[in-house]
Amino acid sequence: MRKYDQLKKKKNIIIEGINQDVNSFDNISKESKRVADVTDNVLVVLNEIEKNFKQVTKLNKLDISFLMLAIALQCARQYIFTNDKFKLAKSSDGDKLIKGNLKKVTPKAWQDILFGSVPYDAVHKTDRFRDMNLNTGISGASHRYRTLGHDPIIGWIIGPINILSDSVTKNDFITTYKVNDMKLDGFFPGGTIGALDIACQQIEAGTWSLPAAVTKQAIHFGADYFTKQGLPIPVLSTVNEDMAKIILTKYHINTYTVMRGATMSILINSIIESIHTLFYDEVNDLSIDLYKVRSRKILMYSNVIASSSNILYTAISQDISKLDVGGILVTLYRIINDTKFINEIKKEFLEKEFYKIVMGENISFTGGEL
Known part of the structure; x- marks a missing residue:
């Protein structure tokens, strides 16, 4: 009887093992079929995942509120801080503003260089040079874009050379004049x-x-930077002097207006992004990266809308002096940078979700969960 019970027990174990193997083969068959179905419908699966990504990164009511606020701030900035506003009347006002603070701490031995006039501001000729009847092309109205000492980038090299050698170099890089007592002297x-x-x-x-x-x-850059004429757009005068002249003298677009517009735009973007991040909810917003996609959309959309309205207004008014060059440059940066960021997060999202679908959930080959 005992031997019979042992044989029966072994039989049951064998049958149970066979059943498990059958179940395992069945699970493998089902899983293989499921993976095959996914493989045959890759585009459909990816489209569904992409729809899901768009859904979870879609701007909600709170995001729309931030978008409206960002657009309002960017547009207000454009029309409050126009290119012709908040400038000093002349460079001498800038000199007084800056020198007034520096004289207190600057050693007297440096006064000749530090507090003398820069030679590339010279526009008048000595009697000897005037008798030569040569047109230098340098005047009070043109010296900002015709002398390299005033270029916001090249000036950092040519400017000190002119200061040390008492000279002024024109934007052709070749013509250089001597300067005596702040007058061109040959x-x-x-x-x-x-x-x-x-x-x-x-x-x-x-x-x-x-x-x-x-x-x-x-x-000197600090003195000229905030004046009405300001400093020209970097390097432009060496490429196209006529364009540099028109942009600087007629439309009042200079380094200061461009940098001011860009700085204000970046500041507003930073404030909006920082405040929007404070509203991140770990439970409802899934992941911080997906939430950042919404933040980037707010910034990119607001910048595009604000810059588009500025370009449209400038075109309708036919007043290029109203063009927000700095803001437009920031908008172009945001389009490139934010699009790249969103695509990277989207790619990562697609890969993770596709992996989950291919691998499946609660997959079992032995009758239990992995």
């Missing part, structure tokens, strides 16, 4: 190379000559 011996040679000799002769010249360049 061509500089050796041209621009000659001015560079003299500047190098000055640097070798005095330890503080170069730092003083660079500081003077910064001071």
